[in-house]
Amino acid sequence: MGKSLMIQGTASDSGKSILVAGLCRVLHQDGLKVMPFKSQNMALNSFITLKGDEMGRAQVFQAEAAGIEPDVRMNPVLLKPTSDRKSQVIFNGKVLCDMDAVEYHEFKPQLVEKISELYQELLQENDVIILEGAGSPAEINLNSRDIANMGMAKIADAPVLLVADIDKGGVFASIYGTIHLLKPEERARIKGIIINKFRGDIALLDPGLKMIEDLTGVPVVGVIPYAQLNIEDEDSVALSKVNRLYNPQKALDIAVVALSKISNFTDFNSLHMEPDVSVRYVFPGDQLGSPDILILPGSKNTLEDILYLKKAGLDHEIRRVHHEGKMIFGICGGFQLLGNMLHDPAQVESVHGSLEGLGLLNVETFFETEKVTTRVTAQIGDDQVSGYEIHMGKTINHEARAFAKITAANGITTERLDGAISQDRRVIGTYLHGIFDNSHWRRKLLNQARSARGLSEIQEVTIPYHEYKSQQYDKLADLLRENLDIERIYRIINQEESER
Numbered sequence: 001m002g003k004s005l006m007i008q009g010t011a012s013d014s015g016k017s018i019l020v021a022g023l024c025r026v027l028h029q030d031g032l033k034v035m036p037f038k039s040q041n042m043a044l045n046s047f048i049t050l051k052g053d054e055m056g057r058a059q060v061f062q063a064e065a066a067g068i069e070p071d072v073r074m075n076p077v078l079l080k081p082t083s084d085r086k087s088q089v090i091f092n093g094k095v096l097c098d099m100d101a102v103e104y105h106e107f108k109p110q111l112v113e114k115i116s117e118l119y120q121e122l123l124q125e126n127d128v129i130i131l132e133g134a135g136s137p138a139e140i141n142l143n144s145r146d147i148a149n150m151g152m153a154k155i156a157d158a159p160v161l162l163v164a165d166i167d168k169g170g171v172f173a174s175i176y177g178t179i180h181l182l183k184p185e186e187r188a189r190i191k192g193i194i195i196n197k198f199r200g201d202i203a204l205l206d207p208g209l210k211m212i213e214d215l216t217g218v219p220v221v222g223v224i225p226y227a228q229l230n231i232e233d234e235d236s237v238a239l240s241k242v243n244r245l246y247n248p249q250k251a252l253d254i255a256v257v258a259l260s261k262i263s264n265f266t267d268f269n270s271l272h273m274e275p276d277v278s279v280r281y282v283f284p285g286d287q288l289g290s291p292d293i294l295i296l297p298g299s300k301n302t303l304e305d306i307l308y309l310k311k312a313g314l315d316h317e318i319r320r321v322h323h324e325g326k327m328i329f330g331i332c333g334g335f336q337l338l339g340n341m342l343h344d345p346a347q348v349e350s351v352h353g354s355l356e357g358l359g360l361l362n363v364e365t366f367f368e369t370e371k372v373t374t375r376v377t378a379q380i381g382d383d384q385v386s387g388y389e390i391h392m393g394k395t396i397n398h399e400a401r402a403f404a405k406i407t408a409a410n411g412i413t414t415e416r417l418d419g420a421i422s423q424d425r426r427v428i429g430t431y432l433h434g435i436f437d438n439s440h441w442r443r444k445l446l447n448q449a450r451s452a453r454g455l456s457e458i459q460e461v462t463i464p465y466h467e468y469k470s471q472q473y474d475k476l477a478d479l480l481r482e483n484l485d486i487e488r489i490y491r492i493i494n495q496e497e498s499e500r
């Protein structure tokens with residue numbers, strides 16, 4: 001029977017996901033069978049498992065850090081916001097329906113039993129499960145029906161480590177306030193405090209650590225310095241911190257349009273590994289300039305995003321970049337945006353009915369009520385690539401060329417075409433998320449952009465993305481081993497820490 005440890009935060013973006021990934025790596029390195037778990041995720045950035053189930057992205061990189069294949073049971077509930085009020089509710093990898101916040105709050109008690117059965121199953125299969133909370137456990141208006149923080153800690157009977165972000169300021173108040181807003185039995189679960197994203201002199205911090213320990217009766221088990229690691233983050237809180245400027249020391253300028261409902265922005269993480277590439281995100285009001293490759297990413301709401309692009313004047317700007325002879329690349333929602341028309345008669349995504357797209361690809365998209373979630377293998381020229389599809393839209397290609405030939409979907413051999421390429425070959429659209437993670441094909445595409453600029457091609461292919469990520473997880477584990485009292489954390493996991 002496995003053991004549990006839960007990481008909760010004093011706020012969103014305090015570093016819970018990364019900490020869970022790092023602890024998964026530490027335990028994995030120590031030879032334990034460890035699995036990440038988050039009962040409920042709210043994110044547009046999702047992933048498709050080998051079985052074709054959809055789950056949150058954070059548990060995917062945590063699973064990689066733990067050295068295991070992502071499994072939908074690691075994230076039973078995924079909420080994908082479709083508008084400011086509604087979310088698509090995904091349970092165990094499949095869409096249940098759209099609900100607003102009140103409907104979901106009413107529905108939650110039905111989930112408790114299911115989640116707890118599933119959790120027991122996972123405990124049987126693992127030595128340790130590291131759970132991640134959501135936001136803060138002190139949302140006192142919602143706590144009666146909580147399944148994400150203390151509600152889940154109770155189901156799992158998990159000791160909790162509370163992480164707080166010192167970079168934001170107010171760290172002691174947020175720790176003290178969070179702990180004191182909890183009920184006594186919840187408070188008793190908190191066995192350690194971690195201060196994250198610290199920059200500065202630890203000698204100055206030390207007296208504060210002692211004081212917060214005395215005030216709360218909870219030991220500080222570590223202070224983690226601010227570190228720059230290229231590790232996938234789950235939601236667009238991370239996107240607001242990304243680079244918005246071209247790094248002129250790099251030969252190729254790749255610009256990704258930051259759509260309002262951007263999904264799967266992790267599609268572009270592997271591009272950061274390339275020595276000749278600068279990746280920047282373009283928000284409304286930013287200069288689009290003249291990028292060598294302009295990328296339109298996925299979108300949870302393509303119709304809303306075409307209106308968003310038009311309102312920001314980015315539609316004209318994207319056409320200008322095309323006229324300048326640059327490459328335009330659309331993935332999923334981005335592919336749909338490039339087409340002539342978007343039709344949503346059943347109001348799957350929005351109430352807008354039919355809208356004109358950017359008109360750069362002769363394709364049109366119809367939104368359907370059934371969602372496609374597949375892991376695929378495909379052929380592009382002589383490259384075999386892998387990727388995954390997550391979409392409700394179906395796109396009819398009137399161009400002469402497709403982008404890829406799909407050869408297997410969810411492990412079953414198939415033959416169908418994906419995507420489209422324009423006549424001038426400079427506009428490319430595909431449904432394949434994760435396409436840039438294919439190192440060999442990625443280099444070919446980058447070389448095409450180099451040739452267009454008269455630059456010589458680079459033959460050397462960088463290390464496979466999964467190897468690069470593995471190195472990053474090891475670095476993260478080193479950072480935690482240096483700055484956390486790992487032995488004490490093991491005692492906490494084993495519930496050997498004496499009661500306060």
Ligand SMILES: NC(=O)CC[C@H](N)C(=O)O
Binds near residue numbers: 300
């Ligand atoms: N992942 C995406 O980009 C989805 C695109 C679009 N919203 C669809 O469902 O078809």
